Amino acid sequence: MTIKPGMEMLRAAAIAAVVTALMIWLIPSGGYRWMKVLHIVAVISWMAGLLYLPRLFVYHCEAEAGSKQSGTFKVMERRLYRGIMGPAMIASWSAGLWLAWDLGLFGDGWFHAKLALVVILTGMHWLYGANLRAFAEDRNARPQRFYRFMNEVPTVLMIGIVILVIVRPF
Numbered sequence: 001m002t003i004k005p006g007m008e009m010l011r012a013a014a015i016a017a018v019v020t021a022l023m024i025w026l027i028p029s030g031g032y033r034w035m036k037v038l039h040i041v042a043v044i045s046w047m048a049g050l051l052y053l054p055r056l057f058v059y060h061c062e063a064e065a066g067s068k069q070s071g072t073f074k075v076m077e078r079r080l081y082r083g084i085m086g087p088a089m090i091a092s093w094s095a096g097l098w099l100a101w102d103l104g105l106f107g108d109g110w111f112h113a114k115l116a117l118v119v120i121l122t123g124m125h126w127l128y129g130a131n132l133r134a135f136a137e138d139r140n141a142r143p144q145r146f147y148r149f150m151n152e153v154p155t156v157l158m159i160g161i162v163i164l165v166i167v168r169p170f
Contacts, residue, residue: 008129012090019094024101032102035095042091047158049085050121053077053128054151057135058144065138077132089125093118114164121157124150 027035056077063070096118105111128150134140163169 008126012086016090016093016097019090020097023094023098027098032099035098035102038091039095039099042088042095045084046088046092046125047154049080049088050124050128050154051151053080053085053132054147056080057131057140057147058151060135061140061142061144061147070135070138074136077135081129081132085125085128089122093122108168109170110164110168113170114161117157117161117164121154121161124153124157 023035056073060070060073060077063073100106100111131140131142131147131150134142
């Protein structure tokens with residue numbers, strides 16, 4: 001069954017919303033430390049995928065469409081995106097929103113800025129998904145250079161997010 005890109009985004013958002021609501025309802029405020037552990041592990045896993053997937057795309061550009069090497073890249077990319085990155089993104093959002101709710105951060109300016117950067121990071125995730133579909137259908141038209149650039153964007157966003165969380169400049 002093939003899911004359209006818009007439906008995939010809607011499904012991921014719905015899952016994150018339901019999981020977050022359940023977490024807020026079921027996990028008492030005393031669960032803060034465990035939720036922070038979950039959030040950190042999920043963010044590390046998500047970032048690892050966001051940094052690795054475009055590297056796979058760079059190498060996939062070199063593989064001839066329909067070749068065994070191209071098929072191997074398709075499997076690696078799909079498993080990384082669906083098996084690690086998707087669940088890690090949902091866990092990052094769910095645990096992060098639970099923490100923000102528990103700590104009462106929704107009124108803080110730095111948190112709004114952080115949230116904006118995380119939304120952009122999520123957009124990168126979904127853009128990677130679109131690129132993954134293009135490779136899976138042997139219709140990638142982008143050069144290696146594009147994916148090399150895309151590989152740097154999550155790093156810049158991550159640096160901004162970490163600065164906002166630690167320094168809380170406003």
